[in-house]
Amino acid sequence: MDSEALVKLALSHLQCSQKELATRLNVSPTQITKWKKGEHMSIAMQDRLKELADIGDLDPTFVLWSGSKENSLKWKKLIDYLAELAHEGSETGYCTRPLEDEMGMLCWDTFLALKEMGVSIPKTFPEELDIDYESLDDESHETFFGNDYTSLIYDIYSSLNSVYGFYAAYIYDLVYDDDLDAFDTPGSDIEACLLSLAACKIEVDESIAPNFRKFQHQTLSDYEKWIAIIKEKAFRAGVPLRAELLKIVYSSAEELDNEAEIESFGANTSRLHPDIYMNELLVGMRAIHQALPAIMKKLEIYDEFQIDESEFHID
Structure with a gap:
């Protein structure tokens, strides 16, 4: 949890000074300053500040990026709808868990990827998207998906189906294999950043996302390193692999989708790919x-x- 964001939201909502907030929390003003600089905050204090900021279970950083609690609720409604729509269209044979959002991180993950791509989040929620999504007719559906934000987020989620399917089929068990002892290495970041990797595999209008190439290069470079760690761990532990893991970096979303679907149907009969090592x-x-x-x-x-x-x- 971002302690700096929580403090900012509480100060803004209460319209009070740091000293007054410190008094409410029974801490020193110096402690408020430390939290604003990112110092760790206890879960109990996080809950207290979320209550004072009146943001419920919303991620505080996501609320700040949205511009307000009202905006963040509208963005969350849109993100949840697009995630459900994309998830229903998955054909990998695997459940795309990030789109189910059991951990409540999808909104934050989505906005983080957009911001790193250079996408400008509007200060107020787009009026044309503030509609009842369940009652879209053919005309409004075309307008809805013609929106830059809607189409970009949906494309990322559709790509995530494919990326996560390949991850679930060939990599998940390796990351969490006790014999490999990979979970405490940078290789454990593979799952947390899959949405960013999915975003690297779509076509993007760089006038909307001016930092896309830089974002793509950094994300793919990170994954090359993380996958190399997992492969080395598997090699040293003598654990066979069923596919070339670097495909998750270099292959298209469609190719990953096909690989995952084949594995889910049990059609991949070879235990060890001949080119793995x-x-x-x-x-x-x-x-x-x-x-x-x-x-x-x-x-x-x-x-x-x-x-x-x-x-x-x-x-």
């Missing part, structure tokens, strides 16, 4: 190729060394 083998061979000449020169046997081809057997 090829990269690790090639890296090791390159390292030997670079180091061996230096070692031989150090031992002063470089010029004398001859390969005995008779040891090579070709069947």
